[in-house]
Amino acid sequence: MNIQSGTASQQAYETLRQRFARMGHIRNALGILGWDKDTMMPTGASHSRAESIATLAVLSHELMTAPDMAALLDRADAPDDAMARANLREMRRQHAHAAAVPSDLVEAASRAASHCEMAWRTARRDSDFAALLPALQTVLSRTREIAAAKADALGLSPYDALLDQYDPGTRQADIDPVFAELSSELPDLIATALDHQKGQPAPLPLPGPFEVPAQEKLGRDTMRALGFDMARGRLDVSLHPFCGGAEDDVRITTRYERDDCLNALMGVVHETGHALYEQGLPGAWRAQPVGEARGMSLHESQSLLMEMQICRSRPFMDWMAPRLRAAFGGSATDAAWTPENLHRLVTRVRPGFIRVDADEVTYPAHILVRYEMETALIAGKMKLADLPEAFNTRIHDLLGLKVPEDRLGCLQDIHWPSGSWGYFPTYTLGAILAAQLREAAERDTPSIMPAIGNGDFAPLLDWLRPRVHARGSGASTVEIVRDATGAVPNTGPYLRHLRQRYCAEA
Amino acid sequence: MNIQSGTASQQAYETLRQRFARMGHIRNALGILGWDKDTMMPTGASHSRAESIATLAVLSHELMTAPDMAALLDRADAPDDAMARANLREMRRQHAHAAAVPSDLVEAASRAASHCEMAWRTARRDSDFAALLPALQTVLSRTREIAAAKADALGLSPYDALLDQYDPGTRQADIDPVFAELSSELPDLIATALDHQKGQPAPLPLPGPFEVPAQEKLGRDTMRALGFDMARGRLDVSLHPFCGGAEDDVRITTRYERDDCLNALMGVVHETGHALYEQGLPGAWRAQPVGEARGMSLHESQSLLMEMQICRSRPFMDWMAPRLRAAFGGSATDAAWTPENLHRLVTRVRPGFIRVDADEVTYPAHILVRYEMETALIAGKMKLADLPEAFNTRIHDLLGLKVPEDRLGCLQDIHWPSGSWGYFPTYTLGAILAAQLREAAERDTPSIMPAIGNGDFAPLLDWLRPRVHARGSGASTVEIVRDATGAVPNTGPYLRHLRQRYCAEA
Incomplete structure (x- = not known):
């Protein structure tokens, strides 16, 4: 009987493995359709594409919530292997999220978000929060209903249930003390950084224009140098840079401006960080839950490690400066093209209203504000009408700036109108983890930064691959970070990094 | 009771409408994934993409063959509208095809074809038919099993059952007399055409090279002039030109060579003919069976009408000659760029071994041979080993040529290795319909060809839209052609066209 029961539970696991593979193949199809929508699709196809995407999403949801799924998951037993056990655990987690919400609520929320996104484009342009309020209130109400349903099913608070969708295992109780510390440190840190900056020479602007084909070639060469496998991915153009695509087909985008060559390049290296994570996920677990990236904090840690920790560093600019100059025909005697000046250009601190344009030092202030707002709104402790003030x-x-109009304030981001509540904190958690991982990597392999000064990124990637990328969802974010760095996630390395780079502290 | 029964039958139709819409949305997704595979996909993604495509195909097949489909189709009654009735008829036809073949046979056939396609690439390169024989025999056996299963279910002969997959309603009994006539006329027609050609000046080669961006711009301008809606489609590059994509998102491709500008242009106008058909399908029936193109003969008629009847005509070259010359910086005094010479270049007759390189006069000979071979093989009247001889x-x-090696003979096409038996005749049926439609269009609207001489393709498109494109699958190919031209499909206009253009007969 034991053997037979063992067999039945292993058969259940095998059935689940096949079903989740199907969902994985659908997810890959959706990844390509989404990439195409933002890079290639003619405008007239938007309705037809929306129908295709919605149909595949519904088919996948139907597979996940099939009547016998709960029983299969109860009965299943994974093979005696840590990754297989983690795979079954992730299957259960994904199923619990999907099964917690009735499908009519999923549909109502999706419709509310589509409608609100449209209203937002107009409201942002007109800086008219009142015009957005009704649609945004509906999105918030549907989101709170989803949060309540998931909270019940998962035994979490409503906000934690939302957070768990983007960053499995991360809880408000972990974030609160971290963000409280940042909140008290930031104003002084920003002031000190600005003060230090005043004592430095102002950066010289680079002499343009910067032709797009040259920017594109430089971006592609840099991706390759960082370790991006061009046989399993692409670089294209879209309005907003992103990393998308599918397994073995990781597609990143950037946007070129003829009067600035550093924005597109920093966009490329940021998305390359995301892409290296995707390309390094465990190959033996393709299309299975455990083969997916762990969560958005760790994902953002990989993009920010590459962009902020590495590519805005002085050693990177030692290597990049002659390449940039050659790409755009700059003069060897022009001081604008020196590594010093380029480093100054990409580490300039300038408090501003717009999150996506923020520098590394002021960025967390934008996140703190959004985190405070959305936790209060989801908990019902604040009225949506009171949001702008x-x-x-x-x-x-936090920034000493008076927001002159809501277009430059609470109307600037698509996250809330599109229903992505609980996503914002992952940006700053990612920045914290990026610093912690980079510090540990340098401690383990002191040659990492000197090698980067010579354009050799292999030591860094060799460190990241087994410790972060190849773990997939085989452990929690905390476990992955602790195993990689010897410490649970903490703000120490992040604050040290900011103070060293921007306040010239030792 | 009658009212209630009426309601139940209409509810069944509504349920079917929704299910077929889902299949339509999946088909659109597959169209984009297929296009991407041949134009954008990095090589390393082929396995992942194959899994996604197979998964969507299986999901669609499962929707089509769901246990209650037969009962729903039996019970359903369409609203009182000719297109709705045709829609229900097409649902039944598609279901009959899908339900006739057990899914393990579908899978075995698909696996055999994948394997044989791989073997074919090597065998063709090595001109080694014996090496391909076992794999091709398996494909033929599986195809004959599918043909037998469909023949039983549809009450057709095995070959007709295969043909019906590509060209609904077309039967061997219709094709045989047409192809017998061509078979007896062709040798004399080819000889006369070659004889006539000898009496004409040899065409002057165009002075190249032809830069790719200029070719691409010319192709795009020409597509637009022919009526292609760029807001609902694209032009890209692939190894073999095709027309694919999705509803409101019709994507054609071509291939550029720096030493020839006419091949790519003729590729563009051929695929634009296909695309205009797709873009003109009835908008009210998107994602429904009746909204699809009628079949491959009519589809090929639209590409060949555009390429052969229109764009290789003298009036077209009157308009195109100065554009071509300007695109590639040709000299106004160079006789190579005259309409006469360009027309001679695109109507050159030269018997050869390769079907896809054949001119308009010798092309049907290639099809006749393949049709004779595949009907005999499917009927079991010929052994596969005897195919080459x-x-x-x-x-x-038919062509007076001795095939020196099978690479230039029966190994040249992918159709048989990939399991597409019963497809070849649609090429020549399409050529026949193209001539018949063009002749009728000129009779109804004598200004069509003069307008084309001035670059105005609207009169032609205005004639085709309601008579061919907008009918979708609302009637049979024979009905559509008869309604449009006043005659059932016949070879008269086609042979007249060939004799007029190539033998200078009045």
């Missing part, structure tokens, strides 16, 4: 007050506290 | 004998009969 509360938002602007906190921006003033 | 039989093939070469008939090529010699």
